[in-house]
Structure formats: structure tokens, C-alpha cells
Amino acid sequence: MRRVCLTLPTDRACAATIRAVAEEAAYGARRFGVEVCLLILDSSGDQVLAEHREVVDALAPAPGVVVHHLDEAGQRRFLREVIARSGVAAPERVLDLMLPARASYGACTNRAFLIAEALGCASVHRRDSDSRYQYLDGEPVFPLQHELAHLGRRADEVAGLVSRSRLDPAYAQRPVALVGGSFVGEMSVDVAEIRRLDPGIYREVVGLSVPAGYPEIWRGNLIEESFRGAGTTPFTGDLTTLTRVAPTRVDMCNIGFDREVYARVPLPPATDTIGSDYFLIHLVHDARLPGVLHNRHIVNFHTGERRSDSGFLAYQLRLAKFLLSTPYFDAVYARMREAGDALLDAAGHVRADAVAESVRDSALLERTDNAERLDVLDRSYRKLGGRYAMAADLFAARRDQLLAEARTDMAEFAFLIDVWEPLTRAGAVAGAAHAR
Template identity: 45%
Template sequence: MQRVCLALPTMRPCPETIVDLAEEAAYAVATFGAEVHLLVLDTTDDASFAKNADAVATLPATPGVHVHHLGNAQQREFFLRIAERSGSAHDPELLLDLMLPQGVAYGSCVNRLFLGAAALECTSVHLRNDDFEYQTQDGQKVYPIHSELLSIGKPAGQAAAGVTVSELDPADTEKPVMVVSGSFLGELNVDIGEIRELDPQVYHDLVRLWTPPAWSDEDRDAMVDLSFKGVGAEPFVTDESVIGVPDIWKVYMCNVALDHRAYEKLPLLPALDTLGCDYALLHALVHSKSAGVVHNRHIVNYYTPERKTGAGFVNYQLRYVKLLLSMLYLYPVYGAMWDAGSDLLDERYELKVEPILAMVRDTFDADRAGNEHCLDEVERSYRKLGGKYAELADVVAERRQRLLDEAQKDAELWAVLIEAWAPMAAAARTEGLYPAADGASR
């Protein structure tokens, strides 16, 4: 029996999403006979937590589905306990801050799910988010976990029987399927669509800033056209899936299943307020030529209103700015991964961590001139848009040095977490999700 973790990080009230995920979990039990642990890691305030807890409390009891809803205090206890028991040379309080920081950290929230899944002794984690909907067909929801459980963790040669197209190299049949992913429909997965409506050229210029500077103009412009768009409006009709080495443009971190032999090896970048830092593991798997499946059970992405105006608008747009700055440190790592290819895998086809750690350390002294130029262009573009974007440009100018310093510090802290990760994952599996005296979940 597969023991899997259907995982949701949230920082807002999302009772409807919790109900939807419980239904997806029940589907996985009924269809595949899996044991599903629905893990909700909730960093909301007390009032919002209560709304989510009410949703959990009213879920129907389903044999084979186990629901875990942890708030800030429970998460803090768990991650500090794991950090202390891991035996890492790093300060447990520092590791706790990297796992559960005071602020929005897309990589950290997924890292927490990874260790939660390890503590629950799951063999795979199936990631969703709190601002999505399922597609429907003939009134039935189209659950990604259907495609995921057909393949995740299986030898690729065996999993090939469950897909519609095989692009698998005959030499790779013994590789385990480490990643299964669909994409998304709906709004851009980075909330900058308003900029495109206001001024398509400014939109092009801002998106181009996140493309690799070493690429040709033609390739950079092609990347702009691809970025953040998912599959457009392509609706689900019938299952289509491809096994082989996935295309990085066809995997989406909010609609993905990962094998434990991947996420227990390499953590995501624990950067604060930085979009895109949760994709590092996917890059490692794709560039190392690990086996994966891409399917068409895409989810529907939408955005909640708090990021559209006022402080919510400024905070979200700064996360995009920090995405741009992070690439000075991430692109060299991704490029080195690409160059290493399958040499990043050991004899069991699992990621070698030491070479990746060396790649990350090599970026610490990167020349900041590229990021200085990036911020110049960001300010120019925002001022051209005027209004609230001109005010945003003032914020960027005011925080300029801080933003530059944080981008470098984020890379350094990623190296710290990579060093500590394997012992922390092992400690999570040994310790379990709950203190021994607390017993099991509901």
C-alpha cells in the first residue's frame, strides 16, 4: 500500500480548499487503495486558523484518509525538535528560522511539508496551494493525484505502461520516477498581469529581467513569451501523459508529486519574500535527467484580492523584484546542474548533494553589477507605469542596498540548509510528526 502525503501550506483562511483536498484524498483511497495523509501546515492568525480548523473538524471520516492540521505553535515545536535531534553542526534556532521564518517564504513552506511527509513515513508528497481550483469534466473534478499515483516512485520502465506516450531512453528503465507534474490554466502564476494590460512593453522589459543574461536576445524574448503562462485555456478532455526527462516549462510546483528520495535529499531555497525560490529541486531533477512524468490534469490558478492594493500590493510586487535578484545566484547553479547532467545521480539514481552544495557555494561572491543594473531597470519601468507603480519604485529605491544584500544572504543560507538537510530528514522519520506523549492525529 502506498503511504502518501497530500500537502497544503496556507497563510490564509481556505476552508473550501481543505474540503476539496479531502475529497481528492478520498478519491486516491478509493481508486488506488492508497493511505493518504492530508497535511495542512497553517501559519494564519488565530481567527483564520479557527476557520480552517472548523473545516477540518467537519470533514467526513474516511477510512484510509488521515488529516493533520498544524498551526504555528505545533510547527515550531516539531521543527525545533527535529533541528535539535538531527545532530547538525548548525544552531537549532537558526535552522528553525530557516524552516519557519517570520514572513512569507515559498521555499520554506514547502520544505516544512517535505519534513512533515518524512515524519509521517510517506513515500511521496503531492503538493497543492490555497488559491487553485480543479478542472471539471462532466461535473466531476479532475484530480491530479490520479496521474501522480500511476507513476510516482515506480521504476520508469514499469511506469511507462501507465502513460500515453513514452520518450524514455531504454537505458533509463530502472530509474525511479522522481517527479510527476501537470501545469495550470487561468491567471499568470506570477501576479503581474495588470502590468501587461497597462503597458505590454514594460511587461516585456520586466519579465526579460529574469531571463539569463548570457542567452541570445532571441532566446530571452522567447522565454518572455513562455514565462508565467501555464497552458493558457486548454481544458481537460482525456488523459494525456508523457514519461521521460520532463521539460522544466511543463512542471509546476503547485501541481506536482515528488518521491521521497528526491525531497529528502535537497531542500528548497529558504528565501524570504522571493517568488520562484521553490523550484530549485525541480531544476535539479530535470537537469540531472531523472525520470519523470508530465500529465494534463492541470489545475486552475487564481489570485486572492489582498495582493492587489495597498501594502499587499507592495509586498507582493517586491517578491517579484526579489525573484529577479535571486537569479544572479540561481542561474549559475542551474547552469552547472545542466552541465553535470546525469553525473548528478548516484548508482541508485538519487541526487548527489555535495556537487550541488559546491555549486551553491561558488555563487557567494557573484559580481553584483548585474543586480545593480536590474534594479535600475526595475525602477525605470515602474516609474514609466506611474501611479501606485511609481510609489513602488520609491520603495525599491529606498530598500536598494537591503535587497542586494538579502539576495546574497539567501544563497548563503541555502547552503546552510543543504548541509543540515539529510540529518533533519532522517530525524523527522525517526521522531514522527507529534511528540511521543501527544499520540496520533485524528
């Protein structure tokens, strides 16, 4: 039986989301006759963790659904076993990258990838704790419908199942590597207040996320569309497109990857950096692997914690680190776009060595403009005043650290790519050993 992993990483209270994702898991198992491993990776504090355990224990059993709820202690035990089996160098360094002390969007998903390998899954499907499903005629609209229908199948087989195809026929023999949608509701990045307070400052800050050299008219459009997902239009019916999925059209709360991608290349493990988990979407696109874009968009919302003073400062720090990482990632993405088919080997598999080389080279780039980026943030946030001035103080106090981490994060990512395939192989072996 085909086995898939539907994962929900969380570090905050999300009882309603756990119940909703469990319902999606049951739907997937029932609709497609697969076994769905519902994997909840829980980094919450003790009280919230206990609440989540009660929620999980109260879930109604569903045929074909196996629930795995792992706290950080359980995740660490699994990682130590796999790292030891893999025989990779610097095991403690690897453990720190896989389960860092600080929040990491990429690392939590990498743990899901590795556990999915141990569970024998063919694909990983990610949801987020600050999202909900849309409804149509009283029924939830589950993205798993399209993810399970298309992932891993050859593009020429999928072409007859989707609403439309915009894929170059040259790639028709390649399997669908990614299926994704976006979100509706609140912006994925909490910058709406900046836009309300000062549209000019908003354009300057968000403009830091746009690659250098874009024509001004394109630059303006990208700034306008950034972090807005699919807008606010509600779901009324399915629209699916076979294509090379553009990274700007999908969100990591609403995505499924075939294991042929994530078993070869991980996500960047950078800490306190939003957007660090989008790397594989770029890789799939630039390697010219087929994908399916759908409109079963998830509803995004911002939690109360993010709106608190401490949550606000933490999130602004993550935004700043994202903006400092952007020049490095832009250099990698440019290399990958240029490489195109050369990112794949003769069998059509992603070449991890080629990706690692691009990432490693980016860490050697002299990024004098990053100091200027911090200057822009400092000047802009102090103009906004209030909590933004407090964030500017935080950036100033950590200026040297932030600039250094933007570079070292890339070097650490290259290192993790180098050891990733031994880790995934060891994960599979560990899973087989426990299954006996």
C-alpha cells in the same frame, strides 16, 4: 500500506480549497488503496485559523485519510524536537530557516517534506490555496491520479502506462522522481496589468527572468510564455508523457515528488521571493531523473488580498527579489546541467554535496548586474506610475538590503542543504518514536 502526503500550505482564508483538497485525498485513498496524510500547514492569523479549524472539524471522515492541521505553534514544536534530535550545529539558525518570520515559499514546503518523513510517507504532493480543480462531466479532475500511479516506479514500467514516452532509453531503469502538471486561468505571477499598461515595459521587466545569452528569438518566446502555464484550454481527456520534465512545463501547485529527491535536498528557504520553491524541479531535470508530465492542470486565480494595496506591494517585492535571485540560480542551474549524471551517486541517489557546492559557489559570484536590474525595475515602475511608483519607492528604500539578501539567501540555502539529511533522518526517528 503505502503512505503519501498531500499538503496544502496556506497563510490566508481558503475554506473551499481545504474542502476540495480533502476530496482529492479521499479519491486517492479510495482509488489506489493508500493512506493519504492530508497535511495543512496553516500560518494564517487567529481569525482565519479558527475558521479553518471549523472547516477541518466538519470534514466527513474518509477511509484511508488522516488529516493533520498544524498551526505555526505546532509546526515550531515539531521542528524544535527534530532539530534537537538531529544534533546539527546552530539549531536556532536552522529553526529560522525552516520557519522564518517572513513568508517563504520554499520553507513552508520544506516543513511539509520534514513532516512527511516523520509520518513515513513515500511521496509529497503539493497544492496551493489560490487554486481550484477543473471539472469534466461534473467530476473534479484530480492530479493525484497520475502522481500515485507513477511516482517511484521504474521508468520502463511506467512506459506502458502513459500516453507516450519521450525518455531516453538510457534512463529507463531509473525511478520516476516527479509527476506534475501546470495550471490554466490567471497568470501565476501577477504581471498581466503591466502587460496591459505597457507591452514594452512588460518585455523589459519579464525579460529579467530570462538567462543571459539566450538568442533573441528564444528570448522573445520565453518572455511570451512566462508565467502563463498551460493557457486557457480546458481539460477534455488525459495526456501523459514519460520524459525529463522541463521546469517551465509544471507548477508547484500541481506536483508530486518521490522522497528520494526531497529527503536529500531541500528547497531554498529565501523569504519574500516567488519562484524559490522550483529548485527541485530543476534538480530532477538536470540529474536526468525520469518524470511524468500530465494535463490535469489546476485552475489558478488571484485572491482579493493580492489586489489590495498592501498585497500588491508585498507581491511586487517578492517579484523583485525573484528577479535579483535569478542570476545566482541561473549559475547553479548551468552547473547542474553540466554535471548531469554526476549529480547522482553510484546507487542513483541525488548527491547533496554536489548540489551544495554549486549553490555555495554561486553566492561568491560578484553580481554587479543586480544593481542594474533594480535600476530597470525603478525606471520601468516609475513610468507606469500609480501603485507601481509606490513599489519603486519601496525598492529604493530597501535597495542595499535587497541586493545583500539575494547573495546571503544562497549562502543560507547551501547551509540548509548541508544539514538537511541529518534533519530528515531525525524526522523519521521522531515519527517512529511517536508511533510506538
